Amino acid sequence: MSHLAPEPEFEQAYKELVLTLENSTLFQKHPEYRTALKVVSIPERVIQFRVVWEDDAGNVQVNRGYRVQFNSALGPYKGGLRLHPSVNLSILKFLGFEQIFKNALTGLMMGGGKGGADFDPKGKSDAEIRRFCVAFMRELSRHIGADTDVPAGDIGVSGREIGYMFGAYRRERNKFEGVLTGKGLDWGGSLIRPEATGYGLVYYVGHMIELAGAGNWEGKRVAISGSGNVAQYAALKCIELGATVVSLSDSKGSLVAVDDGYVTVEDIEAIMDLKVKRKALSEYTPKGKLRYIEGARPWLHVGHVDVALPCATQNEVNKEEALALVAGGTRFIAEGSNMGCTLEAIEVFENERRAKKGEAIWYAPGKAANCGGVAVSGLEMSQNSQRLSWTKEEVDQKLKDIMKNAFELGVATAKKYVESSEGELPSLVAGSNIAGFVKVAQAMFEHGDWW
Structure with missing residues (x-):
């Protein structure tokens, strides 16, 4: 790729996609998709x-x-x-x-x-x-x-x-048209839109836990980064499903559980109020066994966790932190943020997945795991087109179905295009990248965008 100016974040996203496409059998089976890749990347x-x-x-x-x-x-x-x-x-x-x-x-x-x-x-x-x-x-x-x-x-x-x-x-x-999503409920907004990314992330990881034979959310220890919309609702849903949340963070530092402490619903509600006022997490005084660590992300400080959910911003889990999560016994990592893990961190997780088979670490990329937010935005568009509002239960059920379908599509596509050994969990990063790419590339071909 050539650019007029360096574009490190874009080049990283492009490279992550290309690596998974190149390391699969997609281009062997469909060499014409190389042309589609050139077109779709501009x-x-x-x-x-x-x-x-x-x-x-x-x-x-x-x-x-x-x-x-x-x-x-x-x-x-x-x-x-x-x-x-x-x-x-x-x-x-x-x-x-x-x-x-x-x-x-x-x-x-x-x-x-x-x-x-x-x-x-x-x-x-x-x-x-x-x-x-x-x-x-x-x-x-x-x-x-x-x-x-x-x-x-x-x-x-x-x-x-x-x-x-x-x-x-x-x-x-x-x-007056459905031109923006995330609108107020009285003028075209959808129920569950604020919660959707966090809820969808937890629904997606629930399918990972189930397919890996690790039970359900009950009793799982969960490390979460971020303290905005995604982190807040992911934490609340984890707690609702019986898990224990042990961290939250923002750009200035992390709130981490000590001893047998954990983040409570009351903590999250107080942090929500703080964030509405655009204040830092350091201004929150927790009531339980939580300590604030200045200038640190949570991953090196949470000890053993079963699930890690990066929900802050891009590149918030690096190679060192990935290795620490592996050493701490983490089995499931899923991005609530976009490109939350560096390429080196993803490589650590993918190597562990291949090496450990049944007890492997399993990583899910943001484009699959956090698609619940934009999914409910799409549902808001549908409601606007019909001039209707759906109930909370209707939207939540549609969100659950979309997350399940995204998970199953990633699994099926990985099995189709990624060579793996007996007992190996499918690569969700490869399966999701390939599934999304093929769908878009095929539509572009049918429109005459490439030939």
């Missing part, structure tokens, strides 16, 4: 624009806004908007690229895209955030629509920001 469209807004002191501020419309072979572009100072084209291209195949695994009609701005919501007033969102959507509104591109929230974009953006879109375009 976005259909990249939109970059300036966002000019006014702060509370009356000063003019300017940020860079982006939308990467990566692939629309399976449906309208679908993927979140991220507001964070780290946002750049490399990060958005990596996220959009992952989103293409993740969305394919849901079985819903959604293409892949991602967007956002290098705006930092932390420390900004409500009025400043509103003014920024209106200015951002004034420009973005020309490029999106219910049948074109349907953004959602991501880091820095919660229900409040979606509301401001939806209002700006409605005024700018004079249309």
